[in-house]
Amino acid sequence: MKKMTCKQLWWACDMEFYGEDFESIGNMCKQHVMEVKDDPAHQQAMQEMMSLDPQAQQARYATRKAEFDELPHI
Numbered sequence: 251m252k253k254m255t256c257k258q259l260w261w262a263c264d265m266e267f268y269g270e271d272f273e274s275i276g277n278m279c280k281q282h283v284m285e286v287k288d289d290p291a292h293q294q295a296m297q298e299m300m301s302l303d304p305q306a307q308q309a310r311y312a313t314r315k316a317e318f319d320e321l322p323h324i
C-alpha cells in the first residue's frame with residue numbers, strides 16, 4: 251500500500267489517499283476534488299490543469315505516476 255496527498259497528485263491540500271496502484275489513488279483523489287470543487291485552491295489547480303494541452307496533461311500524469319512508483323510501501 252502506498253500513500254499520496256492531494257498536493258502530491260495535482261491539487262491543493264494535505265488530504266491523504268492510500269492505494270495499491272496509482273490508478274486507484276488517482277480515482278480517489280478525483281472523487282475528493284469533485285467534493286471540494288468549491289474550494290478556491292482546488293479550483294485554481296483545476297483551472298491550471300485544464301489550461302494544459304493533452305500532451306502536457308499526459309506528461310504531468312506520467313511524472314506523478316513515476317513519483318508514485320518511487321514511494322516506499324507502507
Ligand SMILES: [Zn+2]
Pocket residue numbers: 256257261262263264265282283286292
Ligand atoms: Zn485536496
